[in-house]
Amino acid sequence: MKSGIRQEAQRLLDSTGLRRTGPRLAVLGVLFEAGRPITHEQITAKLAEAAPNKVTIYRVLESLVEADIVHKAFLRDRAQHFELANRCTASQCHPHFTCTSCETTYCFADVALPMTKSPMGFTVLHQRVQLEGLCPNCSEKTG
Amino acid sequence: MKSGIRQEAQRLLDSTGLRRTGPRLAVLGVLFEAGRPITHEQITAKLAEAAPNKVTIYRVLESLVEADIVHKAFLRDRAQHFELANRCTASQCHPHFTCTSCETTYCFADVALPMTKSPMGFTVLHQRVQLEGLCPNCSEKTG
DNA sequence: ATATTATTGCAACTTAGTTGCATTTGGGCA
DNA sequence: TGCCCAAATGCAACTAAGTTGCAATAATAT
Numbered sequence: 598m599k600s601g602i603r604q605e606a607q608r609l610l611d612s613t614g615l616r617r618t619g620p621r622l623a624v625l626g627v628l629f630e631a632g633r634p635i636t637h638e639q640i641t642a643k644l645a646e647a648a649p650n651k652v653t654i655y656r657v658l659e660s661l662v663e664a665d666i667v668h669k670a671f672l673r674d675r676a677q678h679f680e681l682a683n684r685c686t687a688s689q690c691h692p693h694f695t696c697t698s699c700e701t702t703y704c705f706a707d708v709a710l711p712m713t714k715s716p717m718g719f720t721v722l723h724q725r726v727q728l729e730g731l732c733p734n735c736s737e738k739t740g
Numbered sequence: 741m742k743s744g745i746r747q748e749a750q751r752l753l754d755s756t757g758l759r760r761t762g763p764r765l766a767v768l769g770v771l772f773e774a775g776r777p778i779t780h781e782q783i784t785a786k787l788a789e790a791a792p793n794k795v796t797i798y799r800v801l802e803s804l805v806e807a808d809i810v811h812k813a814f815l816r817d818r819a820q821h822f823e824l825a826n827r828c829t830a831s832q833c834h835p836h837f838t839c840t841s842c843e844t845t846y847c848f849a850d851v852a853l854p855m856t857k858s859p860m861g862f863t864v865l866h867q868r869v870q871l872e873g874l875c876p877n878c879s880e881k882t883g
Numbered sequence: 884a885t886a887t888t889a890t891t892g893c894a895a896c897t898t899a900g901t902t903g904c905a906t907t908t909g910g911g912c913a
Numbered sequence: 914t915g916c917c918c919a920a921a922t923g924c925a926a927c928t929a930a931g932t933t934g935c936a937a938t939a940a941t942a943t
Contacts, residue, residue, distance in 0.1 A: 884943100885942105885943085886941105886942090886943085887940100887941090887942085887943100888939100888940090888941090888942105889938105889939085889940075889941095890937105890938080890939075890940085891936105891937080891938070891939085892935105892936090892937080892938090893934105893935095893936090893937100894933105894934095894935100895932105895933085895934090896931105896932075896933075896934100897930100897931085897932070897933090898929100898930090898931090898932100899928100899929090899930090899931105900927105900928085900929090900930105901926105901927075901928070901929100902925105902926085902927070902928090903924105903925095903926090903927100904923105904924090904925100905922105905923090905924090906921105906922080906923075906924100907920105907921080907922065907923090908918100908919100908920085908921070908922085909918105909919100909920080909921085910917105910918105910919105910920105911916105911917090911918100912915105912916085912917085913914105913915090913916080913917095
């Protein structure tokens with residue numbers, strides 16, 4: 598992990614009141630480096646032999662979500678995808694685009710998205726937009 | 741099942757070329773009656789003692805999705821939610837609103853929703869919008 | 884009526900995620 | 914600096930949604 602990222606991770610973690618532990622810094626580091634939503638499995642793979650116990654990673658993620666510095670972005674293929682919350686507002690993450698060909702997810706952090714107008718009486722607290730299609734690379738190959 | 745619904749289910753099923761079987765008509769009937777996305781578990785519960793084998797229901801749903809008369813609306817609580825495709829366009833289902841208090845899902849079928857504008861080079865084939873918050877009933881109780 | 888092929892049922896399996904409990908450790912404090 | 918203890922971790926066993934292989938059954942074309 599680059600030292601800049603390690604520092605960012607520590608700063609972020611310290612802001613939460615959670616203890617500064619190896620597994621938390623490691624997971625935060627991976628999320629920083631990813632810059633997009635990733636799964637428990639991908640986090641484990643990235644940490645390789647240095648990966649903490651499976652359950653610990655789940656609990657670390659849980660605590661970071663609780664502390665609101667990590668979000669559950671979306672479910673896909675039965676697996677939760679986690680990302681840093683630093684580019685999200687309270688009521689809405691940016692839209693996520695997943696390429697159905699290469700399975701890569703992109704954050705459309707700059708795409709503004711008006712809160713959907715809801716019928717009378719409904720209070721919308723959170724809005725999630727998932728896009729699917731072909732990314733520039735895969736569009737090209739397919740034609 | 742009401743006979744009108746049974747007829748609708750048969751008509752829909754026959755339009756697909758799939759064989760007209762008991763489990764398929766039963767599952768379609770439940771989806772018709774529900775009028776909103778429901779899970780495998782809810783389908784099984786609704787059919788009660790008349791429910792086909794668990795695997796059969798999964799395969800029925802799979803074949804109906806394949807035939808494009810049923811959609812996988814969204815994943816929630818690790819369970820796929822299925823609904824009839826009759827109120828969806830190719831590129832987009834209507835938005836779905838799930839009340840976080842009573843866990844009921846509502847279809848906002850009349851809410852028009854412009855396709856999200858994507859960065860250059862991305863081809864968006866499908867858009868899914870999930871809303872969460874409080875339904876009129878639960879808003880009232882809470883607030 | 885029969886043959887063909889799709890469909891169903893059953894048992895065993897896979898996989899993401901959870902739970903209980905014993906052990907370890909971060910960080911405040913004497 | 915070392916001690917304390919709640920918070921955090923690790924391990925094993927578990928849960929639950931969904932899948933797979935294969936044998937038995939049933940819908941439809943002839």
